[in-house]
Amino acid sequence: MDRSELLIQPSKPTLSSVWFPDIAAQNPTTQNPTEQNPTAGVAKELVHQVTAAEVVPTGWARTGEDRFTLTARLPHQYPFFAPAPGGGQLPLLLVEGMRQCVLLIAHVGYEVPLGQQFVLRELDFGCDPANLAAAVGTGQLTVEMVCSRIVRRAGRLTAIRSEMTVWHGDRFVGRSRGDITFISPAVYRRMRGERIGAARPVETELSSELFAGPVGLAPLGPRAWQLKMDTAHPALARRQDDHIPGMLLLAAAQQAAQQVAQLAAAPGVRPALPQGAFVPVAGDIAFDRYAEFDSPVEIEAGEPVRDAAGGSTVRITGRQDGAEVFRSTLVSAP
Template sequence: MTVTTDAAPPTEPPIQSLVRKAKSDEALVTDWRELPDLVQDVTAIWPQSHVFYTERDHYTPLIFTESLRQALALLSQRIHSIPLGHRLGWEEINSWILPSALDVQTSAKKVTLLVSHPSVTRRRMGSVYLVSRIDAVSDGRRIGGAEVRYSAHPPAIYDRLRGPYASAKEAFGKAIRLTAPVAPALVGRSDTRNVVLTPIDQPLSWQLRVDTTHCVLFDHPHDHVPGMVLLEAAAQAAQATTPTPVATTRFDTKFLRYVEFDQPCFVTAEPGPAQGVVQVTVTQADKPVFTTAVTTEPWPS
């Protein structure tokens, strides 16, 4: 005799777990669907007011970057079947956004991210290397885009890569003492808590200010300084090089090494190859760990 039972449907993880945020109100991505030709449509909602992603009457460029990060984290599990226990990491990100899209008053708040994946390489031990392309659309117009190269490692491989730094809890506990901020206005900020640069006695150079209690940048423990902190430092450094407020509209970035909490890290800015471009390099223990060309434009009048 065969006995059948009504099995309960599998439980869907909460969206903040899929986008790898601990707090539900930090999940910018709210939905997604599959389109033809292996393209995914991901919806992000940008809040009109936020303690970190809005600054007076405009969004900071990191809201777009965080939307990309969350979308790819979601799709890594839903499209590529990468377990949530795998550790994701950026290798390169080239992104751009229109300054007008960062206006809080006129932005549509709903942003559609059209994502494709021209390269997905799986290694024998479980690591995955991916390239994803994203077009951002809002109110029927293209407002931004990106190409991201990133990796996903299973816990055993990731822990071997990180060695003594593998534990997020221990890494947080070894973080150096929080350093003093530069004047917020110098870097386009109004709240000292959102400043990630500390003044040092060198022109166009700063120490990276890492506040592990920051409610957005660190809504859960990390084993290394996240890429979002480095990108924010680059945007603030670019703003510090000009006396007038500017919008960061493009990052062309390479993540070279993990950035540790237990050592000071330094940020240097220098003029780039074109008008409005600032080359930012981050070093730790005298080695480059991050480099990016930051493109800025005057805010639309």
């Protein structure tokens, strides 16, 4: 996927209509939805979080058969994505928030039972970095969600596609599209076997100077790294994941893009990190298998491809035991 597929530039030289310019005509302040089943507050279990501080959605309402409006807030501090130079963590925080919105709607809108495993297959996203930065910690966001490609078996939801647009007042913040499947506890136990509940290796030394979260990169060679996990970090230690969370793989992909963007900007010279921050305004990621804690994950990144506007596109892959785990394309702002 090239940059033109990830970003469709509006007529004005801004990023205010990243990802399909026609969304500017879909501002929720012009809509008059019929609310059904509104909620006040969201239980952490419904978005698969351990603490209330990690919950991004704050409420939801059904506006059509497969349409929903949610409210959300993006905190200044989030365990997986601590503040980074240039605001590089903010797009990941937005993606995490939209991921939680899908989890919530699957449970409350489609009656997916608690205990089902959610498997993110593919994800595309885009954002307006200026509007996103202005929205963090400052108030309520509105999330418009449309669900499609709905698959049910024996009356239960087994797969869905969600498309979301996020607004801060009348300003476009971001958009995402994701494909998710759902696995019953019994099937998951058969799939994962002894890995469920297995002890995770303890590792606490990270090489990342860009992110204060639980993931970093250790150099292996030109544009290649080994993923390093701080399993003692509170964001991971209090969770019971039996595999590396996909959002941390996306964070590792961003760090790899950051590294190659710096090298391309000044070969042989390490620029100041804040000036070289790689802030993804669009991207995608697809997962082929689970990434395990007990085997090295190798991250590779291609050369950045610069465009006329000054942005960069970087392709990143992750492999474990010779098999591809994920592939991602990230696009930076000019």
